[in-house]
Amino acid sequence: MVNLTIDGKQIAVAEGTTIMEAAAMLDITIPKLCYLKEINEIGACRVCVIEVEGMDRVVTSCNHLVEDGMVVMTNSPKVRDVRKTNVQLILSEHNSNCPTCIRNGNCSLQDLADHMGLLSVPYKTSYEEGFTDTEFPIIRDSSKCIKCMRCVSFCDKVQGLEVWDVINTGYRTTVGVKDNKEMAEANCSMCGQCVTHCPVGALTVRRDIKDVYDALHNPDIITVVQVAPAVRAGFADALGVDGEELTQGQMVTGLKQLGFDYVFDTNFTADLTIMEEGSELIHKLTHRDEYAWPMFTSCCPGWVRFMKSEYPEMVDQLSTAKSPQQMFGAVAKTYFAEKIGVDPSRLHVISVMPCSAKKYECSVDEVNVVSGVRDVDTVLITREMLQIMKMDNIDLANLEESEFDSPLGEGTGAAVIFGASGGVMEAALRSAYFLLKGENIDPDAFKEVRGFTERRELEANVDGTVVRCAAVSSLGEARELIEDIKAGKVTYDFVEVMACPGGCAGGGGQPINDGEERGALRGSRLYQLDRDNKVRYSHENSEVQILYKEYLEKPLSEKSHHLLHTHQKD
Ligand code: HC1
Ligand code: SF4
Numbered sequence: 001m002v003n004l005t006i007d008g009k010q011i012a013v014a015e016g017t018t019i020m021e022a023a024a025m026l027d028i029t030i031p032k033l034c035y036l037k038e039i040n041e042i043g044a045c046r047v048c049v050i051e052v053e054g055m056d057r058v059v060t061s062c063n064h065l066v067e068d069g070m071v072v073m074t075n076s077p078k079v080r081d082v083r084k085t086n087v088q089l090i091l092s093e094h095n096s097n098c099p100t101c102i103r104n105g106n107c108s109l110q111d112l113a114d115h116m117g118l119l120s121v122p123y124k125t126s127y128e129e130g131f132t133d134t135e136f137p138i139i140r141d142s143s144k145c146i147k148c149m150r151c152v153s154f155c156d157k158v159q160g161l162e163v164w165d166v167i168n169t170g171y172r173t174t175v176g177v178k179d180n181k182e183m184a185e186a187n188c189s190m191c192g193q194c195v196t197h198c199p200v201g202a203l204t205v206r207r208d209i210k211d212v213y214d215a216l217h218n219p220d221i222i223t224v225v226q227v228a229p230a231v232r233a234g235f236a237d238a239l240g241v242d243g244e245e246l247t248q249g250q251m252v253t254g255l256k257q258l259g260f261d262y263v264f265d266t267n268f269t270a271d272l273t274i275m276e277e278g279s280e281l282i283h284k285l286t287h288r289d290e291y292a293w294p295m296f297t298s299c300c301p302g303w304v305r306f307m308k309s310e311y312p313e314m315v316d317q318l319s320t321a322k323s324p325q326q327m328f329g330a331v332a333k334t335y336f337a338e339k340i341g342v343d344p345s346r347l348h349v350i351s352v353m354p355c356s357a358k359k360y361e362c363s364v365d366e367v368n369v370v371s372g373v374r375d376v377d378t379v380l381i382t383r384e385m386l387q388i389m390k391m392d393n394i395d396l397a398n399l400e401e402s403e404f405d406s407p408l409g410e411g412t413g414a415a416v417i418f419g420a421s422g423g424v425m426e427a428a429l430r431s432a433y434f435l436l437k438g439e440n441i442d443p444d445a446f447k448e449v450r451g452f453t454e455r456r457e458l459e460a461n462v463d464g465t466v467v468r469c470a471a472v473s474s475l476g477e478a479r480e481l482i483e484d485i486k487a488g489k490v491t492y493d494f495v496e497v498m499a500c501p502g503g504c505a506g507g508g509g510q511p512i513n514d515g516e517e518r519g520a521l522r523g524s525r526l527y528q529l530d531r532d533n534k535v536r537y538s539h540e541n542s543e544v545q546i547l548y549k550e551y552l553e554k555p556l557s558e559k560s561h562h563l564l565h566t567h568q569k570d
Pocket of ligand 1: 420
């Protein structure tokens with residue numbers, strides 16, 4: 001153990017502990033800006049400086065280890081002076097037009113300046129104006145970049161993609177797309193993790209709120225909104241819920257108050273996806289020799305883009321089932337349009353998603369147009385839904401509960417766990433068991449696949465058919481898994497990959513709580529919703545059963561193929 005004193009308090013900590021961690025154990029908070037635990041501990045912002053007795057210079061506490069006998073001051077006059085100068089220098093290179101910044105009110109630099117009582121910046125202000133392609137779902141404003149390097153580190157270390165890099169030299173040094181490429185040319189998965197890990201407003205997700213308002217105010221248009229599984233878990237954050245309390249019904253009421261004509265649930269088509277993807281898996285397992293293995297899930301567009309750019313030779317191994325978002329659009333503009341007797345061109349389908357990449361997915365033609373018009377017209381991320389509710393003065397704290405509309409509003413417990421890593425696999429196995437054996441298995445029988453980013457493996461014995469499964473989240477883990485498959489180290493039949501750590505619960509469109517990883521908590525809310533649902537098997541979704549009866553016939557029918565499947569060739 002190492003003994004030291006911090007702000008007059010003694011503590012013994014394990015060797016290898018940083019000064020910042022040791023201080024936290026004493027409930028002493030050292031201000032920080034660029035720090036991300038185990039991902040970005042580089043002391044770039046120099047905000048976390050502290051003074052050590054006997055040293056003539058201050059040091060950064062995030063990456064300096066404790067030493068025996070150290071006497072540390074975290075808030076001495078010298079520390080405050082240096083910290084103040086450092087923050088003022090950062091501000092001098094930052095476009096501080098806070099009122100019109102997307103992160104106004106949720107910005108770590110703004111909070112820091114407030115915390116330190118800064119009222120002026122004595123240095124000449126200089127920052128470089130410039131946006132990346134504003135049509136792309138991920139947008140970078142270089143005038144806001146504080147060169148903290150979080151985006152570079154996260155994309156590199158967690159997602160294994162290296163989209164961002166330090167560019168230029170000298171006083172023009174900044175962060176940009178690696179090799180000075182355009183965003184569209186980079187191998188960006190559009191997962192949006194750089195955005196949710198940016199402490200300021202330098203990285204944002206494209207806004208599409210205006211399209212939604214235009215549709216809502218056009219009397220000739222019928223608006224149909226679908227809400228992704230993980231959004232409800234993010235909505236709970238906005239209500240200030242700390243635990244697993246459930247708020248799905250309040251979110252539905254909020255959407256109804258916004259004026260959407262129909263408020264439906266993506267969970268409905270998550271159940272439909274299971275019927276199609278589960279049947280596809282069973283078909284392939286019974287014709288093993290005709291296919292390359294494993295079969296990969298395909299509902300995460302960040303992962304699908306990653307496959308296309310990094311492993312194009314394996315794209316055919318993606319399930320042909322469209323994502324629930326796209327299945328919803330296809331069903332809404334055909335079956336539902338017919339049911340209410342309107343031409344599909346009069347429907348405007350809006351998705352609320354925890355995901356920036358879904359803005360791209362809905363624009364891929366091959367996935368996207370079955371009715372002659374775009375199946376999903378506009379995608380809002382969870383943060384945009386919350387913004388639009390704020391703009392419409394919706395009182396979140398006092399919303400009553402209400403139900404989704406019918407006939408595309410029913411979702412089972414199996415569907416809602418799509419939003420957590422491992423959930424798609426678990427839901428598929430529950431129904432595959434039924435499809436093969438004709439009876440239900442305990443809905444929690446496959447719970448070993450639940451988890452966060454780490455690889456989870458499971459051998460499911462379904463009526464004599466062994467299905468070797470694996471689930472991971474984050475693209476770095478996905479790359480390792482694929483490399484292991486290619487090297488012959490592992491053999492699987494069915495693999496689930498979600499691009500964001502923890503799956504969509506930790507998606508790039510979810511509320512930003514800087515410095516906190518809320519993916520696991522939000523995932524546990526989804527498992528709670530699963531437990532609370534009376535129906536926990538996709539094949540028991542009564543509205544899905546009616547859809548097959550009235551329209552699609554059966555999974556993998558010709559009509560199902562036309563509406564619900566694709567071959568990810570684009
Ligand atoms: Fe997801 Fe999915 S789980 S991909 O994360 O398969 O976005 O929530 O909607 O489509 O259902 C996202 C979430 C979402 C799809 C479903
Ligand atoms: Fe989008 Fe979910 Fe994939 Fe993240 S994990 S890119 S939120 S679909």
